[in-house]
Amino acid sequence: MDEQTRLMHSHSGVGMAGHPGLPQHMQEGTGGSDGDGRKQDIGDILQQIMTITDQSLDEAQARKHALNCHRMKPALFNVLCEIKEKTVLSIRGAQEEEPPDPQLMRLDNMLLAEGVAGPEKGGGSAAAAAAAAASGGGSGPENSTEHSDYRTKLTQIRQIYHTELEKYEQACNEFTTHVMNLLREQSRTRPISPKEIERMVNIIHRKFSSIQMQLKQSTCEAVMILRSRFLDARRKRRNFNKQATEILNEYFYSHLSNPYPSEEAKEELGKKCAITVAQVSNWFGNKRIRYKKNIGKFQEEANMYAARTAVNATNASSHGSQANSPSTPNSAGSAGSFNMSNSGDLFMSVQSLNGDSYQGAQVGANVQSQVDTLRHVISQTGGYSEGLTANQMYSPQGINANGGWQDAPTPSSVTSPTEGPGSVHSDTSN
DNA sequence: GCTGATGATTTAAA
DNA sequence: TTTAAATCATCAGC
Numbered sequence: 001m002d003e004q005t006r007l008m009h010s011h012s013g014v015g016m017a018g019h020p021g022l023p024q025h026m027q028e029g030t031g032g033s034d035g036d037g038r039k040q041d042i043g044d045i046l047q048q049i050m051t052i053t054d055q056s057l058d059e060a061q062a063r064k065h066a067l068n069c070h071r072m073k074p075a076l077f078n079v080l081c082e083i084k085e086k087t088v089l090s091i092r093g094a095q096e097e098e099p100p101d102p103q104l105m106r107l108d109n110m111l112l113a114e115g116v117a118g119p120e121k122g123g124g125s126a127a128a129a130a131a132a133a134a135s136g137g138g139s140g141p142e143n144s145t146e147h148s149d150y151r152t153k154l155t156q157i158r159q160i161y162h163t164e165l166e167k168y169e170q171a172c173n174e175f176t177t178h179v180m181n182l183l184r185e186q187s188r189t190r191p192i193s194p195k196e197i198e199r200m201v202n203i204i205h206r207k208f209s210s211i212q213m214q215l216k217q218s219t220c221e222a223v224m225i226l227r228s229r230f231l232d233a234r235r236k237r238r239n240f241n242k243q244a245t246e247i248l249n250e251y252f253y254s255h256l257s258n259p260y261p262s263e264e265a266k267e268e269l270g271k272k273c274a275i276t277v278a279q280v281s282n283w284f285g286n287k288r289i290r291y292k293k294n295i296g297k298f299q300e301e302a303n304m305y306a307a308r309t310a311v312n313a314t315n316a317s318s319h320g321s322q323a324n325s326p327s328t329p330n331s332a333g334s335a336g337s338f339n340m341s342n343s344g345d346l347f348m349s350v351q352s353l354n355g356d357s358y359q360g361a362q363v364g365a366n367v368q369s370q371v372d373t374l375r376h377v378i379s380q381t382g383g384y385s386e387g388l389t390a391n392q393m394y395s396p397q398g399i400n401a402n403g404g405w406q407d408a409p410t411p412s413s414v415t416s417p418t419e420g421p422g423s424v425h426s427d428t429s430n
Numbered sequence: 431g432c433t434g435a436t437g438a439t440t441t442a443a444a
Numbered sequence: 445t446t447t448a449a450a451t452c453a454t455c456a457g458c
């Protein structure tokens with residue numbers, strides 16, 4: 001800067017013709033040859049620019065006016081703009097070429113999907129539909145009330161979002177206009193090209209869009225909270241109806257040695273219970289772990305279902321028809337039909353009643369007597385105890401020493417478990 | 431309101 | 445991918 005000033009002072013003596021406030025000798029011509037004269041002109045203008053702050057306001061205004069009206073001004077302006085373009089702006093320009101922010105895109109997509117952004121869709125009908133689906137398609141008054149509540153709250157979020165967005169946009173436009181006017185004004189004395197103004201506008205927009213992103217993020221969070229509050233399946237948990245539970249329990253206890261229904265069996269159970277396959281899987285997962293954890297607690301239940309199964313088996317046998325139970329993957333019941341009438345698992349459920357057999361579970365004498373009764377019933381049906389001895393019937397099966405079902409790991413492709421002396425085919429029976 | 435039951439979710443392992 | 449196990453969140457009976 002000092003060097004520049006010093007150099008510029010060395011050119012003093014060259015002035016602007018016909019302008020007030022300039023040395024008289026400067027106004028009399030360009031002086032010397034054309035080339036030298038132009039150089040001196042430029043040097044003089046630069047010097048005046050550099051010293052403009054040292055002058056009084058009136059003097060500065062007069063010089064400013066003189067500069068604006070100078071014949072060399074447009075050329076100088078262009079040159080400075082060009083230099084600026086090649087240096088600062090070229091660097092800045094490279095930085096500005098950014099791909100669209102993926103996070104912003106995600107937020108936009110989510111807000112669109114939720115019906116918060118974009119055109120009004122009846123207060124988030126898509127989300128309401130999702131709510132209906134999540135609640136198992138229930139269409140009771142309770143559901144509709146909750147959905148309208150959900151919609152109301154979503155509409156509130158939408159309104160707040162749009163209000164804030166409008167505010168941001170308004171502020172952005174105001175600020176942009178202000179900056180543009182300022183830059184345009186300054187472009188009369190500084191080398192500011194329209195392109196640079198445009199870039200500045202883009203920078204302002206980016207700054208504001210980062211604020212917008214925060215708004216979108218907050219809105220998304222609010223929607224997520226709302227969704228979890230209203231749509232979270234856990235919050236919407238409803239116990240299965242009694243009949244469904246009975247069907248599931250019936251299957252579980254009749255396949256106690258291998259309570260891993262195949263996909264087909266799950267589908268069939270799901271159909272019968274009016275629940276999804278996933279729910280069937282959940283139910284069996286829960287049941288297995290809870291049964292294993294506390295066999296004693298489930299003894300009575302197991303006993304009851306074993307008895308029921310036995311009775312069904314008896315009826316089935318005497319009527320020559322099949323009981324209504326889904327087949328296990330390794331049972332040889334007719335495909336698609338519910339066949340548990342002759343399942344060897346019946347024995348397993350009976351065995352499970354024998355507390356000595358499983359992890360120290362206690363079984364009372366009454367249970368033992370029921371087991372005996374069941375054995376009797378089973379033996380009467382003919383075909384269930386074929387080839388089985390009393391020892392086989394009471395040998396520990398199903399849950400092994402580690403607390404797992406023997407053939408649990410391959411539920412969908414179960415083959416016969418290892419059959420040692422005194423063992424019973426886990427699911428056999430055919 | 432407390433407590434057990436229960437359906438769903440998450441995490442780790444195979 | 446399926447399962448066990450742990451955990452969460454709600455339901456339901458008292």
